[in-house]
Amino acid sequence: MRLYNTLSKKLEEFVPGEKTVRMYVCGPTVYDLIHIGNARPFIVFDALRRYLEEQGFRMVYVQNVTDVDDKIIRRAQEEGKAAEEIALFYTQEYFADLARLGVRPPTYSPFATVFVPKMVEFVEALIKKGHAYVVDGDVYFSVRTYPGYGELSGRSAEEQLAGARVEVDERKRDPLDFALWKQAKPGEPSWPSPWGPGRPGWHTECVVMSLYLLGETLDIHAGGNDLIFPHHENERAQAESLTGKTFVRIWLHNGMLTVRGEKMAKSLGNFYYARDVVKLFGTEAVRYFYLSRHWRKPLDFSFEAMEEAKSAVARVYNFLAEAERIPAEVNPADPEFPQFLAKEKERFHAELQDDFNTPGGLAVIQEIIGEAYRRNDPGAMRQAAQVVRELGRPLGLFQGEGASAELGKLSEELLDLVVELRTILRKEKNFALADMIREKLGKLGVELRDSPEGTRWVLRT
Numbered sequence: 257m258r259l260y261n262t263l264s265k266k267l268e269e270f271v272p273g274e275k276t277v278r279m280y281v282c283g284p285t286v287y288d289l290i291h292i293g294n295a296r297p298f299i300v301f302d303a304l305r306r307y308l309e310e311q312g313f314r315m316v317y318v319q320n321v322t323d324v325d326d327k328i329i330r331r332a333q334e335e336g337k338a339a340e341e342i343a344l345f346y347t348q349e350y351f352a353d354l355a356r357l358g359v360r361p362p363t364y365s366p367f368a369t370v371f372v373p374k375m376v377e378f379v380e381a382l383i384k385k386g387h388a389y390v391v392d393g394d395v396y397f398s399v400r401t402y403p404g405y406g407e408l409s410g411r412s413a414e415e416q417l418a419g420a421r422v423e424v425d426e427r428k429r430d431p432l433d434f435a436l437w438k439q440a441k442p443g444e445p446s447w448p449s450p451w452g453p454g455r456p457g458w459h460t461e462c463v464v465m466s467l468y469l470l471g472e473t474l475d476i477h478a479g480g481n482d483l484i485f486p487h488h489e490n491e492r493a494q495a496e497s498l499t500g501k502t503f504v505r506i507w508l509h510n511g512m513l514t515v516r517g518e519k520m521a522k523s524l525g526n527f528y529y530a531r532d533v534v535k536l537f538g539t540e541a542v543r544y545f546y547l548s549r550h551w552r553k554p555l556d557f558s559f560e561a562m563e564e565a566k567s568a569v570a571r572v573y574n575f576l577a578e579a580e581r582i583p584a585e586v587n588p589a590d591p592e593f594p595q596f597l598a599k600e601k602e603r604f605h606a607e608l609q610d611d612f613n614t615p616g617g618l619a620v621i622q623e624i625i626g627e628a629y630r631r632n633d634p635g636a637m638r639q640a641a642q643v644v645r646e647l648g649r650p651l652g653l654f655q656g657e658g659a660s661a662e663l664g665k666l667s668e669e670l671l672d673l674v675v676e677l678r679t680i681l682r683k684e685k686n687f688a689l690a691d692m693i694r695e696k697l698g699k700l701g702v703e704l705r706d707s708p709e710g711t712r713w714v715l716r717t
């Protein structure tokens with residue numbers, strides 16, 4: 257499988273060590289509900305995880321919870337609550353939202369606050385090795401001690417300065433130096449340390465949790481491309497300075513989400529929480545929408561695009577509902593049809609192996625359905641349905657019951673009975689009555705499809 261590595265800026269053959277893939281995806285800072293921009297990496301990398309598992313890899317998948325941060329403290333002050341209370345509330349809502357998005361729980365969801373003692377040890381080790389220094393209760397990483405700084409983001413020193421929007425601070429040796437440990441201000445959550453009470457910086461939190469849970473070298477580190485600089489650049493500088501080893505084999509960064517071509521912002525009135533969009537369109541339409549565009553490209557959200565995704569998902573489920581009522585032993589009229597399906601499966605995997613091109617994979621699924629409909633052959637439809645289920649699985653799509661589940665068993669059997677009676681009428685050449693049945697069912701939203709193998713009923717949606 258080939259994946260685009262942000263560090264090398266090339267497609268690279270992905271060769272995980274020992275068949276276990278150690279993967280870390282930056283999780284939320286729990287000061288608000290997750291929005292549709294936050295949801296993109298969660299869904300995309302959940303699908304990648306599922307796909308790698310289908311390929312036979314054992315996945316150790318870590319997605320952290322940043323439960324101490326300036327944003328949480330600010331929100332707590334605004335609401336007159338404790339920071340811990342805000343963090344706990346939004347952590348619970350985050351897990352509920354992952355379920356709404358069909359994202360499988362990570363193998364580990366470490367809380368930053370639980371790892372603070374490990375972070376203190378880590379910062380001490382960096383100081384001991386000469387990569388960090390203490391200034392009145394704060395600890396800074398000394399960027400000039402790590403020669404690889406800037407390689408991940410590909411930024412020059414000047415661009416780094418502009419990107420990090422660093423405040424002029426006389427106490428730092430270099431303006432790019434970043435805080436590993438921040439001295440506590442009054443009323444803030446704090447932990448004891450050799451430098452006095454304080455809390456770790458965000459970049460230190462992620463790097464310590466990933467090293468502790470996944471070892472010195474991760475196979476994959478992923479997140480949105482807004483995290484490349486400074487967050488991931490800083491994580492890499494710390495880890496590699498301490499261990500002297502490659503921190504991450506492949507860095508993956510997804511593109512940003514826009515809303516009708518604009519950056520999403522509460523102030524612009526184009527801001528949506530993930531759960532509200534799931535409520536309107538359903539889990540699978542949301543997943544389909546995110547996976548229908550390549551993960552590295554920008555993704556533009558609109559209600560029209562969501563409607564399209566919803567129809568695409570409905571088309572698949574209508575097909576499954578129709579095809580899966582056909583007995584599994586019915587064979588395709590064309591003996592070559594299984595070869596056609598085998599080729600389509602190959603194409604699907606070729607798309608996903610090529611930098612996880614999910615839009616290409618979804619297009620193959622829709623093509624299989626189009627071809628099965630075109631043939632209007634029950635055996636072909638039945639076999640195609642099986643393949644659609646199989647290919648949908650690693651994307652977390654098309655595993656549900658589908659449209660006819662809502663109909664109920666009795667209604668299905670009654671429709672089968674009507675179709676059977678109509679077949680008898682046609683054999684007896686009572687076409688007037690047979691046509692009347694077709695017309696009346698049509699008004700109820702049930703379409704009859706006649707073929708040499710018999711008649712099938714389909715719900716029109």
Ligand SMILES: [Zn+2]
Nearest residue numbers: 282283462487
């Ligand atoms: Zn992170």
